[in-house]
Amino acid sequence: MISGQGIVKTFRQRGDVLGKREVKALRGVDFTIPRGGAISFIGESGCGKTTLGRIIAGLETHDDGDIVINDVAMSSLRPKAQQPYFRKVQLIHQDPYSALNPTRTIHQALHDPLKLRAKQIGESSSWIYRRAEELLTLVDLDPSYVLPRYPHQLSGGMRQRVVIARALTVDPEVLVADEAVSMIDVSLRLGILDLLRDLRERLGVSLLYITHDVATARYIGADGEMYVIYRGQIIERGPTDTVISGPVHPYTQSLLSAIPVLYGMEQPGPEQVKPVAAVDTDADAALGADTGCLFASRCPFQTERCVSEWPELGSAVPEYQDPDGRLHACFHPLPRQVAATSVQKG
Amino acid sequence: MTSPGMVDVTTKGPSMRRNFWRGVWRVMLRKPSRLFGVALLGLFIFMATLGPVLYGRPLPRDPDNFFAPPSLQHPFGTDFQGFDVLALVVIGSRYVLLTALITAIVTIVLGASIGLFAGYRRGRLDAVLMRITDINLTIPGIPILLVLSTVWQFASPWEMGLVLGLLGWGALARAVRSQTLSLRERGFIEAARGLGLSTPHIVVRELLPPIAPYIAMNLLMSMILAVWAQVGLFFLGVMPVIGENWGVMLNRAVFDFGAMTTASRLPYMLAPLLALLLLTVAIVLVVDAMDEIFNPRLREE
Amino acid sequence: GDDGDDAPGADDNGNGAAEEGDEPEVQRGGAYTTIITGLHATAPPNPYNPDGNSFAGYNSVRLAWVKNHPTSPTEFYPGLASEWEVTDDNLELTVTLHPDATWSDGTPVTADDVVVSSNIAYTRGSGAFILDPGAAGAASDIEVIDDKTVQFTQDPENPTREFVNGIMNMIIVPAHIYGDLLPDDFDELLQAARGEDDAADDAREAISEAGEDVVSFAPEEDISAGPYVLERINPSEALLVRNEHFHNDHLVAPDQVIARNYDGNEQVWDYLQAGELDSSHFVAVPEDVVQQIEARPGNEASRTYSPVVAGLAFNQTYEPFDDINVRRALAYIIDREQMVAVSTPDGGTAATTTSGIHQEVVGEWIGDTVGDLDPYAVDLDRAAEELEAAGLSEENGRWVLPDGDPFSVPIQVPGGFSDWIAAGENIATQLNEFGIDSEIRTSPDFTVYQEEMTNGEYPVGFWLIGLGPSPYNIYQRLYGSSNGWEVLAGRLSYNEPGESGNWKGGPETYDVEGHGEVNPGELAHELRTADEERTHEIMTILAQTTNEHLPVIQMWDYVNTQFSNTDRFITDPPDDARRVTGVTSLAGIWIQQGWVTAVN
Amino acid sequence: MTRRLAGQLVRGLVMVWVVLTFTFVIISIMPGDPVGAAYENLIQQGYSPDQAAAETAMMHRFQPTGNIAEQYLEYMGSLARFDLGQSMYTRVDVGDMLLDAAKWTVIPVLLGTILSFGLGVFIGVYAAIKRSSKLGDALTMSGSLLRGIPDFVVGLILAAIFATLWPVLPRSGAVDILYEPGFNLDYILSLGYHAILPVATYTISAYGGFILAMKSSVVTVLGDDFILAAELRGMKRSIIFRYIARNAILPLFTVFALSVAAVFSGAIFIERIFNYPGLGMLLINSIGRRDITVMAGALLLITIAVIIANIIADMFYSVIDPRIRRAGERV
Amino acid sequence: MRIRGLTVVYKTPAGELPAVRDIDMDLAPGTITGLVGESGSGKSTLALSLLNAVQPPGRISAGQIEIDGIGDVVKLRGDKLRQVRGGQIGYVFQAAQNSLNPLKTIGKQLLDLGRSHDVDNLRALVAEAKELLGRMGLDGARVLDSYQHELSGGMRQRVGIMFALVLNAHLVVLDEPTTALDVITQANILEIVRDIHAERNLTTLVITHDIGVVAEVADRLAVMYGGQLVEQGPVRDVLGEPQHPYTRGLIQAIPRLTGDISEAHALPGRPPNLSTIPTEGCVFRERCPLRMDICETVEPPLVSGSGRLVACHAVADTPAKGTKATTGVSGGLTSSRVRSGIGEERAAGGDDVNPPETPTEEEQS
Numbered sequence A: 001m002i003s004g005q006g007i008v009k010t011f012r013q014r015g016d017v018l019g020k021r022e023v024k025a026l027r028g029v030d031f032t033i034p035r036g037g038a039i040s041f042i043g044e045s046g047c048g049k050t051t052l053g054r055i056i057a058g059l060e061t062h063d064d065g066d067i068v069i070n071d072v073a074m075s076s077l078r079p080k081a082q083q084p085y086f087r088k089v090q091l092i093h094q095d096p097y098s099a100l101n102p103t104r105t106i107h108q109a110l111h112d113p114l115k116l117r118a119k120q121i122g123e124s125s126s127w128i129y130r131r132a133e134e135l136l137t138l139v140d141l142d143p144s145y146v147l148p149r150y151p152h153q154l155s156g157g158m159r160q161r162v163v164i165a166r167a168l169t170v171d172p173e174v175l176v177a178d179e180a181v182s183m184i185d186v187s188l189r190l191g192i193l194d195l196l197r198d199l200r201e202r203l204g205v206s207l208l209y210i211t212h213d214v215a216t217a218r219y220i221g222a223d224g225e226m227y228v229i230y231r232g233q234i235i236e237r238g239p240t241d242t243v244i245s246g247p248v249h250p251y252t253q254s255l256l257s258a259i260p261v262l263y264g265m266e267q268p269g270p271e272q273v274k275p276v277a278a279v280d281t282d283a284d285a286a287l288g289a290d291t292g293c294l295f296a297s298r299c300p301f302q303t304e305r306c307v308s309e310w311p312e313l314g315s316a317v318p319e320y321q322d323p324d325g326r327l328h329a330c331f332h333p334l335p336r337q338v339a340a341t342s343v344q345k346g
Numbered sequence B: 001m002t003s004p005g006m007v008d009v010t011t012k013g014p015s016m017r018r019n020f021w022r023g024v025w026r027v028m029l030r031k032p033s034r035l036f037g038v039a040l041l042g043l044f045i046f047m048a049t050l051g052p053v054l055y056g057r058p059l060p061r062d063p064d065n066f067f068a069p070p071s072l073q074h075p076f077g078t079d080f081q082g083f084d085v086l087a088l089v090v091i092g093s094r095y096v097l098l099t100a101l102i103t104a105i106v107t108i109v110l111g112a113s114i115g116l117f118a119g120y121r122r123g124r125l126d127a128v129l130m131r132i133t134d135i136n137l138t139i140p141g142i143p144i145l146l147v148l149s150t151v152w153q154f155a156s157p158w159e160m161g162l163v164l165g166l167l168g169w170g171a172l173a174r175a176v177r178s179q180t181l182s183l184r185e186r187g188f189i190e191a192a193r194g195l196g197l198s199t200p201h202i203v204v205r206e207l208l209p210p211i212a213p214y215i216a217m218n219l220l221m222s223m224i225l226a227v228w229a230q231v232g233l234f235f236l237g238v239m240p241v242i243g244e245n246w247g248v249m250l251n252r253a254v255f256d257f258g259a260m261t262t263a264s265r266l267p268y269m270l271a272p273l274l275a276l277l278l279l280t281v282a283i284v285l286v287v288d289a290m291d292e293i294f295n296p297r298l299r300e301e
Numbered sequence C: 001g002d003d004g005d006d007a008p009g010a011d012d013n014g015n016g017a018a019e020e021g022d023e024p025e026v027q028r029g030g031a032y033t034t035i036i037t038g039l040h041a042t043a044p045p046n047p048y049n050p051d052g053n054s055f056a057g058y059n060s061v062r063l064a065w066v067k068n069h070p071t072s073p074t075e076f077y078p079g080l081a082s083e084w085e086v087t088d089d090n091l092e093l094t095v096t097l098h099p100d101a102t103w104s105d106g107t108p109v110t111a112d113d114v115v116v117s118s119n120i121a122y123t124r125g126s127g128a129f130i131l132d133p134g135a136a137g138a139a140s141d142i143e144v145i146d147d148k149t150v151q152f153t154q155d156p157e158n159p160t161r162e163f164v165n166g167i168m169n170m171i172i173v174p175a176h177i178y179g180d181l182l183p184d185d186f187d188e189l190l191q192a193a194r195g196e197d198d199a200a201d202d203a204r205e206a207i208s209e210a211g212e213d214v215v216s217f218a219p220e221e222d223i224s225a226g227p228y229v230l231e232r233i234n235p236s237e238a239l240l241v242r243n244e245h246f247h248n249d250h251l252v253a254p255d256q257v258i259a260r261n262y263d264g265n266e267q268v269w270d271y272l273q274a275g276e277l278d279s280s281h282f283v284a285v286p287e288d289v290v291q292q293i294e295a296r297p298g299n300e301a302s303r304t305y306s307p308v309v310a311g312l313a314f315n316q317t318y319e320p321f322d323d324i325n326v327r328r329a330l331a332y333i334i335d336r337e338q339m340v341a342v343s344t345p346d347g348g349t350a351a352t353t354t355s356g357i358h359q360e361v362v363g364e365w366i367g368d369t370v371g372d373l374d375p376y377a378v379d380l381d382r383a384a385e386e387l388e389a390a391g392l393s394e395e396n397g398r399w400v401l402p403d404g405d406p407f408s409v410p411i412q413v414p415g416g417f418s419d420w421i422a423a424g425e426n427i428a429t430q431l432n433e434f435g436i437d438s439e440i441r442t443s444p445d446f447t448v449y450q451e452e453m454t455n456g457e458y459p460v461g462f463w464l465i466g467l468g469p470s471p472y473n474i475y476q477r478l479y480g481s482s483n484g485w486e487v488l489a490g491r492l493s494y495n496e497p498g499e500s501g502n503w504k505g506g507p508e509t510y511d512v513e514g515h516g517e518v519n520p521g522e523l524a525h526e527l528r529t530a531d532e533e534r535t536h537e538i539m540t541i542l543a544q545t546t547n548e549h550l551p552v553i554q555m556w557d558y559v560n561t562q563f564s565n566t567d568r569f570i571t572d573p574p575d576d577a578r579r580v581t582g583v584t585s586l587a588g589i590w591i592q593q594g595w596v597t598a599v600n
Numbered sequence D: 001m002t003r004r005l006a007g008q009l010v011r012g013l014v015m016v017w018v019v020l021t022f023t024f025v026i027i028s029i030m031p032g033d034p035v036g037a038a039y040e041n042l043i044q045q046g047y048s049p050d051q052a053a054a055e056t057a058m059m060h061r062f063q064p065t066g067n068i069a070e071q072y073l074e075y076m077g078s079l080a081r082f083d084l085g086q087s088m089y090t091r092v093d094v095g096d097m098l099l100d101a102a103k104w105t106v107i108p109v110l111l112g113t114i115l116s117f118g119l120g121v122f123i124g125v126y127a128a129i130k131r132s133s134k135l136g137d138a139l140t141m142s143g144s145l146l147r148g149i150p151d152f153v154v155g156l157i158l159a160a161i162f163a164t165l166w167p168v169l170p171r172s173g174a175v176d177i178l179y180e181p182g183f184n185l186d187y188i189l190s191l192g193y194h195a196i197l198p199v200a201t202y203t204i205s206a207y208g209g210f211i212l213a214m215k216s217s218v219v220t221v222l223g224d225d226f227i228l229a230a231e232l233r234g235m236k237r238s239i240i241f242r243y244i245a246r247n248a249i250l251p252l253f254t255v256f257a258l259s260v261a262a263v264f265s266g267a268i269f270i271e272r273i274f275n276y277p278g279l280g281m282l283l284i285n286s287i288g289r290r291d292i293t294v295m296a297g298a299l300l301l302i303t304i305a306v307i308i309a310n311i312i313a314d315m316f317y318s319v320i321d322p323r324i325r326r327a328g329e330r331v
Numbered sequence E: 001m002r003i004r005g006l007t008v009v010y011k012t013p014a015g016e017l018p019a020v021r022d023i024d025m026d027l028a029p030g031t032i033t034g035l036v037g038e039s040g041s042g043k044s045t046l047a048l049s050l051l052n053a054v055q056p057p058g059r060i061s062a063g064q065i066e067i068d069g070i071g072d073v074v075k076l077r078g079d080k081l082r083q084v085r086g087g088q089i090g091y092v093f094q095a096a097q098n099s100l101n102p103l104k105t106i107g108k109q110l111l112d113l114g115r116s117h118d119v120d121n122l123r124a125l126v127a128e129a130k131e132l133l134g135r136m137g138l139d140g141a142r143v144l145d146s147y148q149h150e151l152s153g154g155m156r157q158r159v160g161i162m163f164a165l166v167l168n169a170h171l172v173v174l175d176e177p178t179t180a181l182d183v184i185t186q187a188n189i190l191e192i193v194r195d196i197h198a199e200r201n202l203t204t205l206v207i208t209h210d211i212g213v214v215a216e217v218a219d220r221l222a223v224m225y226g227g228q229l230v231e232q233g234p235v236r237d238v239l240g241e242p243q244h245p246y247t248r249g250l251i252q253a254i255p256r257l258t259g260d261i262s263e264a265h266a267l268p269g270r271p272p273n274l275s276t277i278p279t280e281g282c283v284f285r286e287r288c289p290l291r292m293d294i295c296e297t298v299e300p301p302l303v304s305g306s307g308r309l310v311a312c313h314a315v316a317d318t319p320a321k322g323t324k325a326t327t328g329v330s331g332g333l334t335s336s337r338v339r340s341g342i343g344e345e346r347a348a349g350g351d352d353v354n355p356p357e358t359p360t361e362e363e364q365s
Ligand SMILES: Nc1ncnc2c1ncn2[C@@H]1O[C@H](COP(=O)(O)OP(=O)(O)OP(=O)(O)O)[C@@H](O)[C@H]1O
Pocket: A011, A012, A013, A023, A024, A025, A043, A044, A045, A046, A047, A048, A049, A050, A051, A052, A212
């Protein structure tokens, strides 16, 4: 089990003249990935999802907070000692094209981590080959075809499977899939998602699925929790289907409202929330100060309190008890049904 | 297809390699000039390795025939002592090529490792290393070498190559660093880190192979520069006089023998000049071929 | 004993001025183009500054110009002095300035200018003006007789034959420009500096400091007492224009002189070939180029004696070069004709004797005994015999030392001396062909060469000898400090090999056939003061010593090849004006003597 | 941008410091004493031994004394006061000598580099546009070859052709002495006449690199989406060409700066071949006679010239590239 | 706009291969047509050919593109063609983020555009641009004074749209206008597209691989596969009752926000590229669950029915049934393959195991 408490990450860019520019990528994020479970992080571009994923995988340091892996707090360990723990968390990169070294065959790509693993568990070198075959078969690839090839000789889908197989070489407990299918052709996406679900079932690995595509998040972890992030803060968190069918936070609501409706097969949800389109909405600078709710300037339901006070996740409105055990960071929580629903054909 | 349990990659290996060489051959054939370049470079390497052996010591000469005009026996005439100029050029190629090779090795060891290190580690170290690289890049090498020549004679190709390498690794470090940086952005390096592979492993196994072609091409370019620089320095006449040396021959031809004044002494200048040009052409053509062989656009979709 | 051989100088008395009136006027006009080296546009027109914006013979003058006499160093053509008289004992020199001598600003040239110039000469320690208490022949007294007449007296305790020569060679500068550069109490300083105590040291120090000021002095304009004044200069050329005030202006043909700078000889070849130079002094010219230059109509070459000899010197502290047989063997192997043909065919002739004396004058000094000297003609069999005598042997065509190591001869040459390098290479080639490993090694430059050679780091290297015409100078290079003999306070002493600059490392005395035990250092020292008869005697002994023992193998005797062109000017100096001590660009001297005349 | 400039200056100073320290080390370990250097030369020139000795003694100059650290501090200190000392040989102020020589190097070098830049850019664009044709290929290849030919070879070939075989241009000097210096036609023509060969050499030997750089830069830009976008918006060819040119030329400034450094190095050869009295010649001559102060000064000045060229190129770069320029304005 | 028999080929080492083959298509005035297809199906190529702007090594090898008031675009050359681009047909770039010159402000580029099209009143043009930008929720003056790097992705995309419209083009082609944008911005842009389309009475072609985008904005939907159009029709009809097996598969491969997760199924196989597109028979047959013998050899004709066009032998055989039983049939068909969805790709991989000697496609190209 992996959990994080109050993860804070601020990027300080050394601008040429602007001096130091700070990007608060994460502002105190708590999360728990249960063993064998699946959670997803949802949010718009730049909200800090990738950063969080990298921190969990030990590829990025954080400024504050702690990651706890199998009951060991990482802050209590020296960086060297953290490595074996972080190795339990493997990141599946969004871009299968760049995730494999173009100059090395798949065999070489799998061989190196397997050799390391073999040394750890005291296996012989013949085990390495067997294991490589085994893993490729597990991700539904034909080892004899794939092993001697270079990445560019494989299709995008196959590459992503190889990437997953490579992640599995170290017997991870958690797979962090950061937009793992966004660069894969529409028709092949589902195959990869199926594989991830499959692995979860068969190997019991937990999944952390990072995406801005709510539907795929649901596909992967309908039984898990969904975390909605906005500008580095978790603003809503709860069982996936609950969040989708009745989001409480206006940001979640506008996110779900914005998802295109497949007219003809679906109908829009009865309620719709559109963020206030401040002039130049996209510019980071135009977004309000950090004192109050981060979404306040774009929120159609904004009140004075929203601007002046910081809504804490789960305790912004103590009296509001969510029946489905969901947490939110909004002073004016009100579940709205915004997600599109399938048309029942008759 | 393969025996169960063991994936026999070795049977595939050679075929992949064969494909590579087929590709190389195709690239060569596309422009026959490249074949010429490779052949020429081969010839120079042959000259440098076996030339001195073939001619033997002491070099045969014609003591009654100083500055003989070109003839069948002496295609570039003879020199001031009656030595065959062609023989001098052939033997002189050893110093030139050996220096170029050593320069290239020093350049690669320094440039590639600094570039890799800076690009991979980033941060403060990177900044420091890059400032040093900038200085190395902008510092006027030839004047420095000239001044250095007042205290150091560079009598052996080793010393010359070492110094040229020390002065010329900047460009490679830059190129390697930017390649490393862009490779770092690509997922596979990060993945390797995530898998717990060691840094040396990552640098050698993951970073180096994709960069190798750049290094190889830079190597050849730095060899060209090394060839120029050393021949140029000897040409200026501040270096020690070594019997068979292209730069010394040029220097003598121009400044002592009047090659620029009287046509009868021209062959003595033209021979090393021609050798220099042909060597350059050979390297340029080989680089051109390598460029196409290793062009990443052609290797990836 | 210094019954001074001053005859040549005395004979010349009055030469210059007396016939001046009868001199026919020359055809005038035009610009005369010649060459100069080391021109620096930024350097001041100060003759004491080593970088050529002051051109001897053109805008910088001396009392007189030394003739290129083979054996007598004291024969002159007149400069500012029109008359000079030397006493028989060579202790006193009286100089009379040309009555019309005038600076280009109209100020007459006076005795005062000579005194100031002499004082400046002291600050630089040049010529006869050396303050070193040990040095011979310092001018101890300068007396102004009248406005145009000055008398010099040398120290009778420690006289030298170079006395007259040194004074005549002195550069004369205008007192009204340079006078202020010297401290007011210069006379006292000079007096004090002649002692040997600490005060003298201080005084000498002060004097050389004043010299520093002189060297870096930059006069605002060029004030000349010569035939020309510097008009302007750029990094590659200098333009000199006629000085109307020059006392012999009627003899001066060209209105302007263009002195082209050259940093490399090859620049000059192009000019010569194009017939652009009206005259040029010697620069190394390859044979083919000489032919081309001579082939051009109008171009003429003249070849005259140059009192310098190139030799291959041994450091006898290195084995086996301490063995006379080995040195002889090498002398028999080296084909000097070939070497000269390869390296400097127009700059010298292969040495036919190895006497330490220039071929041209050897007869003058040692007479018929030349015939007794071994010419060391190429004789490979003799060479082999000599080597075997030294215990070496031939194995597979290569000579090996008694201990079995290959015999190898590294020949050291300074970088940049292209004729030496070519010669050295040819020697190496010849030795290799004989079966002796040999290669040349270049030192980065002459500085390093000199220092490392003196430090005894080279077994074999090139060395200039036979610097005429003074007999002492001829052998000083062989049996002077480089071979252990040092003059301190006028007294000779000997340093052991490897010490105090004794890098040649030869023995203090040689056993010379027919002369027994000979101490060449003492004999050479004696040349400074010996009379004519004794001089010939000593020269004969030293020539034989050198020939027998070969501390240095004489390689070639320099020849001074000069070119001129007759298209615009006829340049026709007498042979003995083809070389003047310390002056390379001689056309100025020729022009002021009236030996240059414009065509049409 | 000021920050950028400041950074460049700091880098330049560091470089100057490196070069100075380097020359100091060289001077400290240089064997042989320069005083002796001229002696034998003078002898060969016909000086008598005494005279040669006197003449060389005159060149004797302050030899650094004290321990190495003190010497170093003093050396740096005097340089910091812009006191480059005097030539050990001529006693002329090194600064004056450098300034005098610099004009003969900087102007032809800049002229040559700018000419070759223009030419290279022009041909490079053409080679890029015609890159799939035989002509384009040939141009590219010629660029590679030209880049592969050392400058001194170009210089020698030009000299052989235009000064020896067909002697229409001078191989020596910078200007004819007979013309009164100043702003008069004769003088200027003479200057130009003498500068043709050196400038042509700089131009030819540098422009191969520019062709290649420009070509690859243009090819990159041609592949950029905004060019296709402009075409799809029906922009005029001339405007699109300008878009290409401006974007493609940007990376060339770096190349330009580096090539200035190369050309300054090349000046040593070119000036030697054409006997052009610039910094390179000064450097070689000072090395030849071990005139340490001049040598150090020339090296320093060449370094500074290269640094300045770099800074100027960088400034150009930041003026053209709004990503840098705007960052400055926004503060 | 009427497209007839349009074929675009790319020159490759294996010869000229068609990326768009024999396409007929009409864009009715005032409609938004959505074109979807997998990567490499030829969408961008088709869009570029509408402006006769296929980039070498590609070229239009056959067909006409008639536009009312302009004529056949394929025949246009030189200045005429240039005037049509931008003037009559606006094009919003696939990566609009990069469609701006990084060294010039937007305003300057706008003036360049005006000059290129001989606009006399540049002031009016700027005013129009400001108005358009304002309409899209941007501060026109500020944007015009900005450089590309100072704008966010969504803003650049809007600037791209402004450029396409500012000269009053009536035909607008948007190539993947929202691909790199996040959902909220995407919704915003789509809304703008829809509104401006209506306001200006444009004819619009939206190209995307995201069916959701088409569903949001388009009136008609065209599905492209392997360089050919396999199905066309009104959006809701096609989505509601897809007829071509490819369309069905594509729709079913979309995970949905609500409803039964297990309804989504992967589409087996992988998309063809230029060299693997079958040259005869049905292009989709390799991945088709309804594959029949005839599909191997005979190219299915475009069959029209109830405003729909479909190119499939299976559908052509049973035109009536197809419309009714869609869900059931496709569900049944694919459910049998659910578990092997993964295996299918493997099989596809296995299919093109190259004999070691044959060079791979990349090496050929
Ligand atoms: N190395 C870095 N240096 C500086 N800022 C960074 C760095 N990495 C990320 N950021 C900033 O941190 C914020 C969060 O970035 P992150 O990549 O985590 O977002 P994301 O949610 O993954 O976005 P996307 O959906 O676009 O992938 C962004 O504003 C980004 O600009």
